[in-house]
Every structure is written in C-alpha cells, then in structure tokens.
Amino acid sequence: MRFLALARAVSILALLQGGAASAAETGRQGAAEAPVMTPLVADVLAPPRVVPMSDGRNHLVYELRLSNVLDGRFDLTRLSVLDGGSGRPLLVLDRDAIGRRLSLGGRRGSETASLGASQFGIVFLHVSLDDGARVPETLVHEIDGFAEPLKSALSMRVAETPVIDKPLPVFGAPLRGQGYIAGDGCCDSIRHVRALLPLNGGFRLAQRFAIDWEKLDDENRIVRGDLKDVRNYVIYGEPVLAVADGAVVGARNDLPDQIPGALPSNLAIAEADGNFVVIDIGAGAFVLNAHLKPGSVKVRVGDRVTRGTPIGEVGNSGNSQAPHLHLHVMDGPDGLVANGLPYVFEAFTISAEAAAGTADFDQAEATGAPLTLTRKSPALIVRKALPVDLSIVDWQAPLSERGTP
Template identity: 45%
Template sequence: MRCLYRICFAYLLLPFMMFCGCGAFGRCEATQQMTPLLIAVNDAPVPFRGSDGLVHLVYELWLTNMSSGEADVEEVEVIGDGAVLEKLDTTGVSHHLQPAGLRESSEVLARGTQSILFLNVVLPNGTQIPKQLLHRIKAHYSAAPPGQQEFVESGGATTPDLQPVMEISAPLRGDGYISADSCCESTRHMRAAMPINGRVYVAQRYAVDWEQLDASNRIYSGPREKLESYTIFGKPVYAVADGVVAVVVTGLPEQTPGKYPANISIEEADGNSIIEDLGGHHFACYAHMQSASIRFHRGDRVKRGQIIGLVGNSGNSVAPHLHFHVMSSELSLASNGLPYQIDEFKITGATPGTKAFDEAEEKGEPITVTPVSPPRVVRDSLPLDQLIVSWTPR
C-alpha cells in the first residue's frame, strides 16, 4: 500500500498522466483519469425566445485550472444530446472567458484559478431544446511534459430548466427606446457575477438599461449634467404585470449625469426602486427612479399597466435611464436572473453596438441608427441588445 500511494501521489503532481496504474496492480477495474480542468454549471439555462425569433440558452460555465501552470483554452464545444450546438475558437473564448472577480476577458487560465465562460447558445429554427448539455474543451497546459500539453476534456453536464418564462407587458410607453446592455453579448449585465451572501449570483443576466432617443437620435440635448436634458428623464414607469410590492427604496438623491457615483452601498445601488412580486418565484426590479414619484409601500398590490414611478438617475447611475430585470427572489443582487418575454413591441431600428452607443452618449452626439422599415412587430420575446423599440398600450 505504501508503494501504491507513492505512485498515485506522483501522478497527482503531474495531472497530465492519464491513468493511476490500477490495472498494473490488479486491484481495480475502473479507469482513473486525471482532469486538470474542473468544469461545472451552477445555474442551468432557462430557454427563452429572443427578438430575433430564435431560442436562446444563456448561462455560465465555471472553469477551474487545477494544474501548476497556465492553461490556454483553445476550443470549446457545447454539445446537446450528442450534437454540437456551439463552437468557440480561441478568439471566441477570449471574448467570453472572464477570470473570477475581474471584468476583463482572457482565454488564459492562470494556475490554480477559476474563470467563467459566459455562453449564449442560439438554437437554429426547428431545433429541439436538448435534454442535456455537455461541454468539450481543448486546452494547452504549459506545465505538462513535452508532447502531453494538449488535453481534451468533457464535463459540465446540465439539463436545461424548462420552467415557464414569465410573459409581461412593457415597463415604458412611446417611441425611440434603446435596449442598452441587454442580452446576450453585453458585458455589463450578462457578466455581472457578484459574490453575495457566500454565493456567486448573476441576478442581472437578462437586465436592460432602457434609454430614449430624441428626434435627432440623441440621448440628451443640452448640458450633459442637467437631468432635464435627457429625453427619458421623468417618463412614467409602468407595472409589467399584476403583483405585490415586495421592496421599496425611496429618499435617495438624483445623481449628476456624466459622473460616476462614489461610495454607493449595495442597498442604494438600485437607487429609488421597486421590486414587484410577480408570483411563481419571479420578481421584477425597476431601478433608478425619482424618489417623490414612488408612492407605494411593501405589501401594496399593483395592476398591470399602472404607473409606479418616474424615470430618474438615482443610485449607481451615470445617466437617467430605467434599469429593469426579472429574478428569482426579492433580493436584487442575491438572485438568479430569469428571462422574460414582452407581449408585443415594434423594432424600428438598431444601433451599431454598445461601443458606438457609449461614445455617442458621452459626447452628446447623434447615434447612427439603421432603420427597420417597415417596423417589425415582435410578440412574446425578450428584446435583444441595442434595438430601437416602440411600445403602445394594449
């Protein structure tokens, strides 16, 4: 037993050796394969329909490098019921892999560290939702002996969560709204993995920051630091469904646009806000409103389409907007972010992307909009990122 222990322990120090040698001793039949990369899914994806008409599976793959050197992730395949649904090469991995606790992406896993691969698997039309997802990862390990540095490993098996997707109405009314930082490639919300209460949550996985264009395609016209310069400031916010007020935060001041707030606590991050219990373990968060506009208390009932406040710039906000997301509990950060589908809206255009939008907002310049003509009516879908959307009451 002493000799066997030494042999196996030596192999543990070289995690690229394939077997522990049990067969040579005739003492065990099962193969013991080293897996230097630990692969796991903490929150199974909930399939939903996006405004592109396709079904999306959005979730995070947790990767832990247990080797004594760097691991370069070269390829990731998402396999559903035996078929490859998504394939990321080195470039794709470098855009979606984020070291735990950081917001910069990298395809390199440092030794003894954990990273998160943020995935958006889009199912082609007619594709069945897979019963099981598995992940096959090819990586190069610098600490391995020559000739053994390429390693392919499979893991992270998970079953899509087929819970019903909440159908809601729009939280705003009118034209020219931009679905800023919405699903499914934006880094601000989708990658906001936060350690809260001893667990990592992605409560804002499907969050959106709604902003609004004026007739000149500007976010604001006039002095940037003036709240009233922003088209969306003061617009009514509507309850997206019948429900009960679970949390109310008021009394917080408006922030000065263009300046990042300092020393914002977790409790004040959403600013003046309401969290509404929609039932079925679904909660809607309406954030950054004006304090005096909120006249509800915990336990009050609200009706779909009822005005619950006005758009403001309170809390952790650099410009007036409505932050909205749906989650699994009344805690805006210690929750699992859940998809939702808005009953009907019109897509009238699209921006070139987040970078162009941010630059236009910072400089106060018109943003380039690619019009959709005629406007495309979309039903029972989640608005994807950087769309220009119009809503009318139903």
C-alpha cells in the same frame, strides 16, 4: 519539493493517460462510470434557461466555472458546447474567442485563455439556436487544451447540465410611447450579462437578462443641452408602469438623482439600485425597477399592483450615470443577491436598431450626438419575446391590435 511536484504531475499524467482503460483491464464490474482524473474541474453556475428573442431564435445564456487543479498553466485551445443527447456542436470557441469570454475569478477585465496553477475562471457563454431548431434537453462541454506541467495536449468532456425550457413570465409595457432603446441587453453586451458579484458567500448574477431603457427624440438624441442636467435627457420623468400583477415587496423613494456623466464614487452597495420598486409576481419571480426619480415612487411595501399601474418615474438615482429605467427579473426580492431569470414582453414593435453598436450608444449618451440607426421597413411586430440589445422599441399597440383598419 520540486521532486514532489514532479511526482504529482507524473502521477496525474499517468492517470489521465490511463483513464480509458477497460473494465476487464481494471477489474471493475457493473455500470458505474470509471473514475478519470481531469486537470480542469468544471460546473455550471445555474442551468441555462431558454429565452426567445426578437431575432426569432431561442437563446441560452449561462456561466461555466473552470478550475485548474494542476501545479502549472493550462492553456485552453477550444471549447465546444454540445447537445448532450446527440453530441451535435451548438457553439465552438477557438482560443481567441475563449480569451474574450473567460474571466479570471469572474472579474470583468481579466479575460484570458489560460488558467494558472490552481486558478479558476468563469466562461460567459451564449448559445443561439438556429431558427426552429429543437431545444436540447442537456448540454455538455468539450474542452481541448495543453497542460504545461504534463507537457501534454488533452481533451475532456465536463459539466453536463440540464436545459430549462418552460413558459416564461409574459409582461406588459414598462413605459409608454415610442423610441425606447434597449440598452445593454441580452446577450453579448457585457455590462449586465457579466455582472457577476460575490455576495453573501456565493456568486450572484441578478442582472443576467437586465435591460437599461433609454429614449430617443425625433432626431435620435438621448440628451439635448446641458449634459449635467437630468431634465435634458429625453426619458427623464417618464412614467414607469408595473409590467405584471403582483405584490410590492421592496421600495425606496428618498435618494437623490446623481449628476449625469459618470458613475458615483464610494456608493454604498445598498444604494446601488437607487430609488426602486420590487414586485413579487409569483412562481418565485421578482421584478426590479431601479434608478427612479426621487419622490416619484407611488407604491409601498404591501401594496398590490396590476399590469399597467404607474409605480414611479424614470430618474438617475443610485449607481447610474444617465437617466434610465433598469429592469430585470430575479429569483429573490433583493436586487443583487439573486439569480437573474428570463422573461418576455407580450407585444412590441421594433422600428430600428443601433447597428453601430455599444460604442456609438455610449457616445450618444455621453455627448448628445445622434445615435446611428438602421431603420426597419416595415417595422417588426414582435410577440412574446425579449428585444435583442440596442433594438429601438415602440410600446404602442400594433395597428392590428388597436382596431385601426
């Protein structure tokens, strides 16, 4: 068996080293690309879609699956995302950066820069294009690494993918008023963008562009008083509004609120969204509003709603540890068995950002401590974009749109 493994490794190495042979050397004729053995097999789970963010840039968020076909370890040393047309690097990850983005089997918490024999992993990628930069038509991935069975450093280009650049759904406000924090939003906060699930025989990432909306009081607190009482959270009971016209294709209204402070245990996957409303907005896009207050859902399956219609109230039902509105868009009516799609809001104002990051946000939610904010002066008026993670968003119309001098 050891002889067979060695023979296989030697044959792969010979093919890898001989992959650049010319047509004259191989006797091949015609335009077809010559076959080349690669130690990694790669594909993109879903073609990246362009999403404009409140930082003024276009962003691409997607997943690259890598499978090691060798009998031993393959160590990745560099991964570059290239413009498929020009070859220009758009993102370059060194070994340390790869080790923060490559998850074995797609499981969060299993990050590594190496793939063992016959292992596969998912690289969660985020490309931020320079302000005003041309959107590439395609992307290709260049991988450098060391194949342990072959005792050889290798470089390969794999997984060319189209980039989808087309108009996105434009939404109205999901909530009223000001002081809302866009929690766990795009593009590097891992709770949503890496919520890859193996469902119904395939990988699904419905929450790729999800936002958990919470609200601050005038002292920048998410909660005051008893942390176990849902009523003490600033956002609890706030009216939830339909963000677009559409038809209600899913709803639930009977699940209780969870006690805040920890995610519930042994929750059935069918109850993960808690009380919810799903709206079919057309063109293959569906909006999920999740974790609603029990008894607050105002619509039923088959109802038509228009933008701004109250559809429920913010609660803490389902897989939730603090009251919030979870909102995402997907390509099917099920909140989990779907592919997440980008969207933008028509207009909003960013008054501040939680510059101290996710850890500070988590502490504010868990303890009632004030959130550390960096104020924007003047406030940033944003149109047709998605707010970046931990932006503080005001939904009232800007002065210029309210007719106020």
